[in-house]
């Protein structure tokens with residue numbers, strides 16, 4: 001079953017929180033909705049399930065048809081940011097979604113058990129849920145959602161607050177569990193690695209609007225505008241005055257590196273001159289903040305820092321790592337990789 005929306009607007013206290021003209025997640029697909037804090041991700045997810053207090057207009061679609069709240073309750077399971085578990089055993093919590101749908105206790109527990117196993121918490125089945133750690137609770141909440149074999153699964157930052165190892169393990173367990181089902185899955189996250197690990201497609205949500213949507217690999221590698229670029233880690237911004245290119249160019253700081261002494265830049269490289277403002281140790285690498293005539297640019301290097309703060313420095317970026325950004329056009333959604341992507345059209349004044 002697919003889920004989607006048309007002309008969805010969510011407002012609260014006269015403020016528009018979300019405005020999405022059209023969105024569709026087909027059965028069997030995971031769509032990541034990636035956005036910064038306050039972008040409206042959770043509001044969008046809740047609106048798709050007819051949850052939440054904010055005023056909503058437009059339609060939510062199941063298999064292309066306007067859906068009622070009752071139909072959504074039947075089709076959708078949601079895992080919210082902080083899972084609420086009942087003061088019961090872990091197994092009874094995992095079975096709770098099935099119980100809500102009218103399944104007898106014994107049968108619900110029997111059907112829920114394999115999902116505790118799939119999520120790596122079967123050994124906790126008899127524990128009281130309130131004694132679980134955050135990561136364990138998150139796994140039980142996901143098992144509870146998957147146990148009902150939902151046709152639509154909505155996941156709101158399900159990995160928040162987990163340590164790196166637990167998160168990596170849970171990502172793998174969830175991926176495997178999703179492969180078992182044919183649900184339409186919408187994953188809200190601000191972490192692009194989660195999108196990469198789980199989602200075939202990714203939508204970038206900024207200020208309540210979808211700016212860009214497409215295959216995850218395309219979208220994550222070719223942001224359309226400066227806010228999308230920053231969201232995706234392209235935080236080194238090179239304005240036209242520094243490069244001679246007609247548009248703003250962006251790169252990941254780890255793709256920008258300092259040149260040593262009078263070393264000539266390699267071919268097909270853009271070089272920016274500035275003054276080293278500060279060096280930030282990153283554990284095994286250094287981030288260099290460099291003041292230029294058009295703002296600060298950053299580079300990350302694992303090599304020796306060639307100079308000290310207050311002195312001139314040159315930062316080089318291979319053209320293949322530069323992306324071109326254009327100002328956002330209100331209401332326009334870019335589909336797939338933005339613009340020419342890796343093949344930045346080069347420049348009026350090559351450096």
Ligand SMILES: Nc1ncnc2c1ncn2[C@@H]1O[C@H](COP(=O)(O)OP(=O)(O)OP(=O)(O)O)[C@@H](O)[C@H]1O
Pocket residue numbers: 012013017035036037038039040041042043044053054190
């Ligand atoms: N019921 C409400 N009434 C008023 N404002 C609200 C309501 N719900 C959400 N908001 C506001 O809407 C904006 C979007 O909130 P939302 O929680 O959807 O963002 P988010 O992208 O999920 O953020 P985060 O990544 O921080 O969880 C925020 O500015 C929030 O304060």
